[in-house]
Amino acid sequence: MAGLQDIRRRIRSVKNTQQVTKAMKMISAVKLRKSQERLVALRPYAGKMMEVVRRVVSRIKGDSEIQPGPAAQAFLSPREEKRIRVVLVASDKGLCGGFNANVLKAANAFAAETTAEIVHLDVVGKRAAEWARKRNLTAAGEYLGIPLTGFQRVVTEISEGAAAQYHAGEIDALYVIYNYFNSPMSQTPTVFRVFPMELDRRTEGREAVEVSHLLEPDPNAVLETLLPRFVETELLRNLLESSASEHGARMAAMDKASNNAGEMIAKLTLTMNKIRQAGITNQIIEIVSGANA
Amino acid sequence: MSQSIKLEVVTPERPVFSAEVSEVQFPTAARGYYGILPGHTPLMTEVGDGLLYYVQDGQKHWLTVFGGFAEVGPDRVTILARESETVDMIDLERVEADRQRALKLLKEAHTEHDLASAQAALDASLIRLQAAGHPAGHGF
Numbered sequence: 001m002a003g004l005q006d007i008r009r010r011i012r013s014v015k016n017t018q019q020v021t022k023a024m025k026m027i028s029a030v031k032l033r034k035s036q037e038r039l040v041a042l043r044p045y046a047g048k049m050m051e052v053v054r055r056v057v058s059r060i061k062g063d064s065e066i067q068p069g070p071a072a073q074a075f076l077s078p079r080e081e082k083r084i085r086v087v088l089v090a091s092d093k094g095l096c097g098g099f100n101a102n103v104l105k106a107a108n109a110f111a112a113e114t115t116a117e118i119v120h121l122d123v124v125g126k127r128a129a130e131w132a133r134k135r136n137l138t139a140a141g142e143y144l145g146i147p148l149t150g151f152q153r154v155v156t157e158i159s160e161g162a163a164a165q166y167h168a169g170e171i172d173a174l175y176v177i178y179n180y181f182n183s184p185m186s187q188t189p190t191v192f193r194v195f196p197m198e199l200d201r202r203t204e205g206r207e208a209v210e211v212s213h214l215l216e217p218d219p220n221a222v223l224e225t226l227l228p229r230f231v232e233t234e235l236l237r238n239l240l241e242s243s244a245s246e247h248g249a250r251m252a253a254m255d256k257a258s259n260n261a262g263e264m265i266a267k268l269t270l271t272m273n274k275i276r277q278a279g280i281t282n283q284i285i286e287i288v289s290g291a292n293a
Numbered sequence: 294m295s296q297s298i299k300l301e302v303v304t305p306e307r308p309v310f311s312a313e314v315s316e317v318q319f320p321t322a323a324r325g326y327y328g329i330l331p332g333h334t335p336l337m338t339e340v341g342d343g344l345l346y347y348v349q350d351g352q353k354h355w356l357t358v359f360g361g362f363a364e365v366g367p368d369r370v371t372i373l374a375r376e377s378e379t380v381d382m383i384d385l386e387r388v389e390a391d392r393q394r395a396l397k398l399l400k401e402a403h404t405e406h407d408l409a410s411a412q413a414a415l416d417a418s419l420i421r422l423q424a425a426g427h428p429a430g431h432g433f
Contacts, residue, residue: 038306045303049373052364056337213335213364217323225339226362229373233305 004279007272011265018261024095025254032184032247034148039181039240046237053230056223057197059213078173078196085120085162085171086110087235089178089242090128092145096250099179099187100127103242106189107131107177119171122158124239151239159231166195174231178238179245185252187245194234195227298331299369300347302356302377309377310356316348317370319363327363329370336365340372342416344424355380355424359417383425392418 088107090100104127111118122141123129132139141161143154165171174194179187215222300317302310318328320343327338340361346353360375395415402408 041307042305044308045305045373048301048303048371052337052362052371052373055364213337216321216336216338221323222337222339222362226337229362236305 003275004272007268007275011268011272014261014264014268018258018265021254021257021261025251025258028247028251028254032244032251035240035244035247036181036184038148039237039244042233042237042240046233049230049233053197053226056213056215056226059215060219060223081114081116081172083119083171084114084116084173084175085122085165086118087122087124087158087174087176087178087238088128088131089176089239090123090125090131091242091246092126093250094127095253096246097253097256099246099249100125102187103177103179103189104128104131106191110175110177110191111135116172120165124154124242148243151236151243155232155235155239159228159235162194163228163231176235176238178242179249181241181244181248184244184248187249192234192238194231296331297368298329298333300372301369302345302358302372302374304361304374304377306376309374309382310379312349314347314349317345318347319343319345319358319370319372321363322360327365329365332367333365335367336363338363338365340374343420345372345377357383357420357424359420378421378424380424380426383421385422385425388418388421388425392422 088103090103094100107128118137120141121132121137121139122143123132123139124143124146126144129139129142129144141158146154162171162174166174173196176192176194178190178192180190182188297313297315298317300310300312300314301308316328316330318326320326320341322339322341324338326343327336340358340363342359343357345356345358347356348354356377356379358372358374358377361377362373364371364373392415395411395418398407398411399415402411
């Protein structure tokens, strides 16, 4: 039978692919756990940090006696956004479903929508770098193949650079475009403005009731050290969100691929058995008709 | 007025401590140690390196803190520490090794920068030893 050999070969090939996708799924599960652990550990800190910054900022806003220093300005009185710095976070590798496509689509939409000029683009991950090249954008900062342990360094570099640019009046805002980690199965591409900080009405109303803080040794000294830490923490959280999302997306994609491979194997096996059976039946018929004659 | 303070210590790596306590004292970067009792004026300041203690059921307990920020309210103290650990988390052997290494580096240091980083490492190990009640820490 001509078809039989081909089908056997195909089954073997699909089995090999399935083995690869299964292994990749397993690896992603381990990596996901690592990223997720760090993210879950950081979230309470980031949450508290956000709370504290909101309280201090709304406190300073409500007090006309305090003259905010340059770093504090970034959070208190947003300037008109003419020039912005954008950090685009995608992954280094593919095979992770819609992970990169979704975040790059969000980046496209953001680039089309914004009226401000993107004067400084940082890309994290090869896919983000490729996107920038395709759109003829020059990425001032390229961070490729960064391991989980290298995030802190990236974050420090970007946040210090952005703070200096803000002071020099080169940029008016810092945005991050990344995948928010809802759960291992679901990610949401998100555009987040790190600073100037958005104090929504809800929190401002609530914080107004709070008693005012003493800021020691003096308000500016506290803000000047607190705000860079806040930016760093938020950036680190965004990178971890993206990393956890990536591994979650890859795990889901590889799981699906393994299942599809399984289905395909089942189908091919069925066809193969049918053909084999047909062959046997044919031979029997031939023998029987031969004997009858 | 509430008679207790909710003390929370969190670091980027993990939440370290969270409980109701009756008194807290922590090191600040600029002004020495701050002791906080229930009903304290709201306050926000930078945390220094050193030992934090809290009193719970009349018992004093120690934590190490290294940098970060403290936010104080009438019924809460939130420490956003760069690093922090409870006494249980301290690995004495490792800290002792750190101390010896720091001492060695201190002797070999040539530049201002090397000297400062070796001194900082030594201080950190001494703070940890002191928290764990190790005799070497008491010289600090």
